[in-house]
Amino acid sequence: MKRVVGKRSKYMAEFQYVITDAVGLHARPAGQLVRLVKESDCAVTVEKGNRVADAGRLMSLLGLGVKKGDEVTVTADSLEMLELLKDFFYRNL
Amino acid sequence: MEQYRGKSVSPNIAIGRIWFYEKESCQIKKREISNAALEWKRYEDARAVAKLQLQELIRKVKNEVGEIDAEIFDVHELLMEDADYNDYIRRMIEEEHVGAEYAVHAAGDYYAEMFAAMDNEYFRARSADIRDISQRLAGILTDQGKKIQQGEEPVIIVATDLMPSETVQMDRAKVLAFVTEKGSVNSHVAILARTMNIPALTAVKVRREWNGRIGIVDGSSGILYVDPDLPTLERMRRYKNREKKAAMELQKLKGMETVTQDGRQIRLYANIGNVADAEDALFQDAEGIGLFRSEFLYLEKNSLPTEEEQFESYRKVAEKMKGKRVIIRTMDIGADKQAPYLGLEKEENPAMGYRAIRICLEQQEIFRTQLRAIYRASVYGTVAVMFPMIISVEEVQEIKRQIETVKKELQSEQIPFRDIETGIMIETPAAALISDELAKEVDFFSIGTNDLSQYTLAVDRQNPRLERFFDPYHPAVLRMIRMTVENGHRGGCWVGICGELAADLTLTEEFVKMGVDELSVTPAMILPVREAVRSISVS
Numbered sequence: 001m002k003r004v005v006g007k008r009s010k011y012m013a014e015f016q017y018v019i020t021d022a023v024g025l026h027a028r029p030a031g032q033l034v035r036l037v038k039e040s041d042c043a044v045t046v047e048k049g050n051r052v053a054d055a056g057r058l059m060s061l062l063g064l065g066v067k068k069g070d071e072v073t074v075t076a077d078s079l080e081m082l083e084l085l086k087d088f089f090y091r092n093l
Numbered sequence: 094m095e096q097y098r099g100k101s102v103s104p105n106i107a108i109g110r111i112w113f114y115e116k117e118s119c120q121i122k123k124r125e126i127s128n129a130a131l132e133w134k135r136y137e138d139a140r141a142v143a144k145l146q147l148q149e150l151i152r153k154v155k156n157e158v159g160e161i162d163a164e165i166f167d168v169h170e171l172l173m174e175d176a177d178y179n180d181y182i183r184r185m186i187e188e189e190h191v192g193a194e195y196a197v198h199a200a201g202d203y204y205a206e207m208f209a210a211m212d213n214e215y216f217r218a219r220s221a222d223i224r225d226i227s228q229r230l231a232g233i234l235t236d237q238g239k240k241i242q243q244g245e246e247p248v249i250i251v252a253t254d255l256m257p258s259e260t261v262q263m264d265r266a267k268v269l270a271f272v273t274e275k276g277s278v279n280s281h282v283a284i285l286a287r288t289m290n291i292p293a294l295t296a297v298k299v300r301r302e303w304n305g306r307i308g309i310v311d312g313s314s315g316i317l318y319v320d321p322d323l324p325t326l327e328r329m330r331r332y333k334n335r336e337k338k339a340a341m342e343l344q345k346l347k348g349m350e351t352v353t354q355d356g357r358q359i360r361l362y363a364n365i366g367n368v369a370d371a372e373d374a375l376f377q378d379a380e381g382i383g384l385f386r387s388e389f390l391y392l393e394k395n396s397l398p399t400e401e402e403q404f405e406s407y408r409k410v411a412e413k414m415k416g417k418r419v420i421i422r423t424m425d426i427g428a429d430k431q432a433p434y435l436g437l438e439k440e441e442n443p444a445m446g447y448r449a450i451r452i453c454l455e456q457q458e459i460f461r462t463q464l465r466a467i468y469r470a471s472v473y474g475t476v477a478v479m480f481p482m483i484i485s486v487e488e489v490q491e492i493k494r495q496i497e498t499v500k501k502e503l504q505s506e507q508i509p510f511r512d513i514e515t516g517i518m519i520e521t522p523a524a525a526l527i528s529d530e531l532a533k534e535v536d537f538f539s540i541g542t543n544d545l546s547q548y549t550l551a552v553d554r555q556n557p558r559l560e561r562f563f564d565p566y567h568p569a570v571l572r573m574i575r576m577t578v579e580n581g582h583r584g585g586c587w588v589g590i591c592g593e594l595a596a597d598l599t600l601t602e603e604f605v606k607m608g609v610d611e612l613s614v615t616p617a618m619i620l621p622v623r624e625a626v627r628s629i630s631v632s
Contacts, residue, residue: 022434023215023396027222031171059177059204062219065211068436 013082014075021093025066027058029092034058036088042081047073094322099272099294101315102283106333107270107292108326111319112248113304114255121231124192132186136193139233143173146229165222173226178204194234201227214433215395249308251299255282265289270310272317274299290617343620347378351623353605354630360611361623362418364591368406371413373616378623381418381475383539383613384591385410387463391424391432397459403466411474418475420516420539420613421467423460425449425481444547444555449482454491464499468510477514479539484523489534516586520544525573532584539613540577542592546570565594571603578607589613601625 019025025033025046037044037056044055048070053060055074066072074089076082126132151166172178178200185196201224208220247267252259254275260282271282271293286293292312309318309329318325351361362383363374374382390398390406411419426432427448440446453460467478480492496515503510517534519525520541528538542565547554549570552563574590581588589611594600596614601622604612606629614622 021396022436024213026215026395027168027171027219028396031168034171034175054176057177058171058175059207062216063207063211065213065216067213 012075012077013079014073015082015086016071016073017086017089017093018071019066019068019093022068024068024070025061025064025072025093027062030058030061032092033061033088036084040078040081040084042076042078044074044076044081044085047075094325095319097297097317097319099297099315099317101292101312102295103271103286103291103293104312105290105292106312106329106336107249107310108329108333109247109249109269109308111251111303111306111308112244113299113301114250114252114259115301121194121198121235122192123195126186126190126192129187129190132193132196133183135234136182136186136197136230139193139197139230140173142233143226143229144170146233147173169222169226169229172222173230178223192234194231197227197230197234201231249310251297251303251308253299260285270294270312272297272299272308272310287615287617343624346620346623346627349623349627351380351626353626354628355632357605357631359605359609359626360418360589361619361626362420362589362591362611362613363616363619364613365410365616368409368413370616371410374619375413377616377619379417379616379619381420382410382414383418383420383589383611385419385421387421387424388426391426391435394434396434397462400462400466400469403463404469407467407470407476408473411470411476414474416475418477420477420479421470422479422481422518423450423453423463423467427452444544444553450480450488450492451482453480454488457495460495461499464496465503468496468499468503468513469508471511471513472509476511477516477537479516479518479537481518481541482520482544483517483531484521486527486530486534489517489531493534518591519577520548520592522549522573525577528577528580529584532581532586535586537586538577538581538588539611540574540588540590540592542570542574542590542594545573545592546594549573565597566600574604574609575607578609582608587611596622598622598625602629605629606631 021029033055034057046053046055046061046064046066048064048066051064053064055061074082074085076085147166147170154166181200181203182193182196185191185199186193189196191199205220205223205227208216208223211217245267247269249270249272250263250268251272253273255271255273268289268291270291271286273282273295274297275295283293283295292310294310294312294315294317297317303319306320309321309325311318311329318329321329351359353359360380362381363370363377363379364384364386365371365374365382366386367389371382387403390403407421425448426435427437427443427446435452437447447455453463464478467476470476480489483489493515500510514536516537516539517524517531518541519528519538521544524531525545532538543554546563546565546567550563550567552559554563578588587610588608590604590609591613595604595612596618598621601612602625605626612622
């Protein structure tokens with residue numbers, strides 16, 4: 001079973017994304033992602049394989065060790081937020 | 094008196110008090126606490142102080158070194174605010190009843206180990222960042238702030254090792270010399286020492302007891318004297334004065350032309366490696382930048398530098414030089430210079446491998462981004478561009494096609510740019526031999542003697558065992574230089590030298606007589622070379 005950190009609402013939406021950034025989900029974009037999530041008040045998770053990280057926590061995100069070519073699943077409890085996240089991933093990662 | 098031999102990475106002599114710089118100066122004791130809320134408050138206060146320190150550091154580094162180096166500290170700030178890290182510390186304080194400094198230390202260890210165990214080099218390297226922030230916080234909490242506390246007196250800095258984040262914090266005006274145990278000729282400290290024109294030794298077994306004692310660093314012989322006796326002190330003072338006098342004589346050459354006795358003008362330019370070096374170049378009265386190595390943009394970062402980041406750096410240098418020529422060399426990285434994010438494979442023979450222009454021609458996106466940034470910067474001064482590791486006319490033609498594409502793009506986006514001079518490095522025997530053909534394609538040549546020598550002689554410069562076989566004065570190398578100069582001139586190119594030989598005063602006369610138009614040297618060598626040129630008579 002997957003362990004989900006953070007609040008869960010009844011509207012969980014997700015998308016898959018393959019990382020193209022040469023270094024992967026490294027400190028700078030991860031930091032930007034954390035800020036984005038914190039400002040939103042939404043619950044967002046990033047999963048790689050069977051591991052899940054709360055996207056509001058930098059160490060957890062970095063701890064996933066997401067590299068170029070890895071597929072991640074991004075989940076959010078708001079559709080609006082999910083669109084923002086998609087945009088963020090496409091532009092930065 | 095004690096004497097220690099090290100490896101000199103920068104010449105000159107320094108005499109002064111030794112300051113032993115210690116990284117882990119703070120002792121962490123495990124204290125039991127009773128008021129967890131109070132302890133947490135102490136931590137929060139310390140975090141606020143640390144945040145201010147980091148912001149100050151970011152400002153300082155941005156001004157003195159560049160945006161890209163400052164990014165490391167941005168990441169530090171983010172890590173320090175991280176919820177997991179803070180939760181760990183809170184738990185330690187509330188549940189284990191330990192002091193905040195111990196909690197910080199433990200959290201640092203825990204996360205540093207987590208990163209150290211990861212299988213990717215980039216993420217492994219982050220463990221140093223975690224330790225760094227934990228040390229900073231613990232330092233504030235125990236009042237043994239890691240903020241480098243340099244006294245008023247200029248000192249000889251002795252340390253096991255110095256990180257870039259430490260050297261950038263030092264007050265340059267109060268550093269007489271560096272002595273370290275670790276580090277190489279190309280370490281950050283060595284490069285800094287050379288640009289600052291102060292002596293530096295590495296590979297010295299350093300000792301804490303030297304702190305506060307008088308030392309002499311002789312960068313020409315590679316010796317460190319601790320508690321020198323009077324005769325040594327006097328002898329070294331004499332040498333130093335002689336050096337100083339010679340240096341003062343050289344200062345008089347500032348503002349003078351680099352011209353031979355019989356009126357032949359030589360362009361005397363500087364080699365620089367980042368934006369801050371341009372200041373040194375101006376200070377030493379360089380007449381332009383003959384080699385702006387763009388590698389720093391690629392090597393000091395964990396991802397490819399964006400067009401905007403590159404543009405900023407090029408623009409800054411072009412503006413600083415106020416119309417003097419600035420020759421930007423496109424990236425010269427490869428398997429031997431690490432840029433992990435490029436994912437280059439380890440090669441058996443990196444000097445001859447996938448590097449420099451070869452990467453640019455294969456991975457055109459990287460190349461175009463750099464070209465765009467260079468052309469955009471062209472309106473802010475007199476910019477020129479040159480390309481490394483050329484071996485054929487076809488390569489140059491392909492590059493020119495790329496330039497045309499970039500110019501069209503900029504035009505259609507209505508971004509201003511100028512037509513700039515284009516040149517190539519002559520650093521392979523192939524390029525030297527076909528320099529007549531190459532001259533038809535470009536505006537100038539710049540001879541890179543370091544690589545040209547190693548490729549011509551087939552002697553690896555990195556292998557210390559080959560030192561006696563490496564003869565940069567080999568007639569084959571000098572003949573190639575002469576040939577390049579002659580072919581360049583016949584084809585309407587001006588020709589410069591930007592390798593180490595350009596600063597070799599025993600060759601200045603020969604180069605000038607060959608007809609070399611430009612010499613580009615490390616900023617500290619500008620005035621000595623000017624002196625040499627001014628003493629020559631060509632006819």
